[in-house]
Amino acid sequence: MFVGLGAVVAIGGKNQESSQDSSELPEGGDESFLDVPLECVEIAGRSMLERMLERLVAIGVERVSILVEAKNSARIPPFRTSYSNVAVRVVRDLYPAMTQELAHFSQDEISHAFVSSANTYVEADLLDLFCFHREARRDVTSTFDKEGSLDLWVVDCARAQRGDLETFLHDASQDGAPKYFIRDYVNRLVDPRDLRRFATDILSRTCETGPSGQQMRPGVWMDDKAEVHRRARIVAPAYIGYASKVKADALVTRLSNIERDCCVDSGTVIEDSSILANTTVGICLDLCHAVASGNKLRNLERDVTVEIVDPNVMRFSSPSSKAANSNGRSAVDEVVLRKTQMPETWQLNNLIQE
Amino acid sequence: MPTRAPVIVMELPERLNHVEAKSFLNELEPLLQNDRPSVVLDCSQIKHMDSAGVEMLLYCLEQAMKRDGDLKLAAVSPASAVIMELMRIDRLFEVFETAEDAVRSFQLVAPPTTLQTQPWYATPQGLTDLKAAG
Numbered sequence: 246m247f248v249g250l251g252a253v254v255a256i257g258g259k260n261q262e263s264s265q266d267s268s269e270l271p272e273g274g275d276e277s278f279l280d281v282p283l284e285c286v287e288i289a290g291r292s293m294l295e296r297m298l299e300r301l302v303a304i305g306v307e308r309v310s311i312l313v314e315a316k317n318s319a320r321i322p323p324f325r326t327s328y329s330n331v332a333v334r335v336v337r338d339l340y341p342a343m344t345q346e347l348a349h350f351s352q353d354e355i356s357h358a359f360v361s362s363a364n365t366y367v368e369a370d371l372l373d374l375f376c377f378h379r380e381a382r383r384d385v386t387s388t389f390d391k392e393g394s395l396d397l398w399v400v401d402c403a404r405a406q407r408g409d410l411e412t413f414l415h416d417a418s419q420d421g422a423p424k425y426f427i428r429d430y431v432n433r434l435v436d437p438r439d440l441r442r443f444a445t446d447i448l449s450r451t452c453e454t455g456p457s458g459q460q461m462r463p464g465v466w467m468d469d470k471a472e473v474h475r476r477a478r479i480v481a482p483a484y485i486g487y488a489s490k491v492k493a494d495a496l497v498t499r500l501s502n503i504e505r506d507c508c509v510d511s512g513t514v515i516e517d518s519s520i521l522a523n524t525t526v527g528i529c530l531d532l533c534h535a536v537a538s539g540n541k542l543r544n545l546e547r548d549v550t551v552e553i554v555d556p557n558v559m560r561f562s563s564p565s566s567k568a569a570n571s572n573g574r575s576a577v578d579e580v581v582l583r584k585t586q587m588p589e590t591w592q593l594n595n596l597i598q599e
Numbered sequence: 600m601p602t603r604a605p606v607i608v609m610e611l612p613e614r615l616n617h618v619e620a621k622s623f624l625n626e627l628e629p630l631l632q633n634d635r636p637s638v639v640l641d642c643s644q645i646k647h648m649d650s651a652g653v654e655m656l657l658y659c660l661e662q663a664m665k666r667d668g669d670l671k672l673a674a675v676s677p678a679s680a681v682i683m684e685l686m687r688i689d690r691l692f693e694v695f696e697t698a699e700d701a702v703r704s705f706q707l708v709a710p711p712t713t714l715q716t717q718p719w720y721a722t723p724q725g726l727t728d729l730k731a732a733g
Contacts, residue, residue, distance in 0.1 A: 547677035
């Protein structure tokens, strides 16, 4: 008997843990730091969304629908690989669109589908999960790990479209319904701290997914067109992204990742930090235990976000022409920072006078 | 008998931009002209700092050190600490949680020092150590 398998991945939804108290946004959380959904942020060359797609495609999922809310439509990251069976749809409301998508799957004889939130990265054996679901003979199978429920389900497409999908999935997480326990690597991407953890896990090979680019020497991955000055020092493990530059006397150390189109200027130290795409870090600075994007700096040790107005210190850099490809739209270059009032936001003007 | 000037505690303004920094420096600079000035800057009110503010702090530290004194910071917020770390100026200052702690640090009595006129091995203790070492 033919069994079709599809997947619906939603961007912009919070995971279950945070959705219960979503009105209480933690101070200086991801919303105040980045205008891009965290799952769309590239880490070691590829976003969490793309890494999840890779896993779905690898097990032979016939069709993947990525649903993105209109407000995030311009922020879908460029995929490094072109997928013929992946479609991106911009929608107003996620749940009705997911229901509609499952109906389309059902019409096209795709009987089962994975439904997941893009900010839940799971390295479980998805085929085993699917077999578990089929053997349980239920409409939906939810998943959980040692920390609780996960935003990943397997659903029967025909049955899932009958009622309200949100209730349908929620009920599946209640007691009595079959649940699949995931022992493997899981990352619930809720705030920049999780982003940083994902980077360290990738670089230290704690998870299966690895950095993009080539391993130039043990533990040092460099993507195409990355330039490292001969007087700069890169301490493994580290990642230098596409077309990024690390200038003379700079030091990149302790599981740091420099994403695409970044520049680390002379004499600057990047330690235990993630420099997100299109960020230029100025001369002779110390950037430690932080996630930096454009002119914003999230210090994870002190749990504070700092906005730096002086372009000599930190700024957005223009993306290289080949950064985006045909499948997705360039995400980061279209980011416009909101003027939000944050309690711990600092503005630093003209800090370096040359 | 050598004496030390009293510790001066000053609260930095909420905005430490060019104008405020200049005005603050006008108040502080005469005090930095004392012999061995001991200054504590309370940073608890700072909400905004620009290059002029950072330069002012470095200038004050330099002036204090020229006269064998010191300038210490107190109640530095996490955001300002991040900026200072980023700019590598955090290690130049002693930082305390409260102004009281900073003042107390100036008042700690330093151990008495004696002028060393003889080489260490000429002292009885030095000879003992030398013999013990074989």
